[in-house]
Amino acid sequence: MKLHWSPKSPYVRKVMICAHELGISDELELVRSVAAMRKPNTAIMAHNPLSKIPTLVREDGSVLFDSVVICEYLNERAGGVLFPSQGEDRWHALRWHAFGDGLLDALILWRNEREREAPLQVLLEAFDLKTRASLEMLDAEAQALRAAPFSIGHVTLGCALGYLDYRFDALGWRAIAPALSTWFETLRARPSFAATEPIEG
Incomplete structure (x- = not known):
């Protein structure tokens, strides 16, 4: 492939x-x-x-x-189990998957806007507000993320948080979501995450 x-x-x-x-x-x-x-x-x-x-x-x-x-x-x-087939585990995984993708969509649009010659302040503020609200909600769900079986939801949220580290260091997201940050550090230790850290080039 x-x-x-x-x-x-x-x-x-x-x-x-x-x-x-x-x-x-x-x-x-x-x-x-x-x-x-x-x-x-x-x-x-x-x-x-x-x-x-x-x-x-x-x-x-x-x-x-x-x-x-x-x-x-x-x-x-x-024949994997990243997409649970039924029950609450499935709906949690799919929701977190959609949440992570939605957050990534907003972050990429935010980055594109801030790099324009004349970015619109109203858009920058809207993306900032949505990102902070998302982080606060996910911070409240950190224990649920920790307790749930590892799934596509964890993968996608992890990618969104990794993108924050990579492109939005000045935001200081860990101070906004300290419980989420602690969970993310355990995720980053997985070999799959360590092997795929974003790099320039």
């Missing part, structure tokens, strides 16, 4: 963490791909007209995107 990949994308990182957790990372051929909002990548577009990563090209040439679909596919392929 070929994966359009970047070492800086939190959505790609989510896929890679799943692959490591499932023991199938060596089945992925990583294709270094740059997906910039203002410069569509024709190599990616040959497989994904949206010019977004991650994009997975399977052995038969069929293509899967985005990270939500790819992670579930890898889990099924490996």
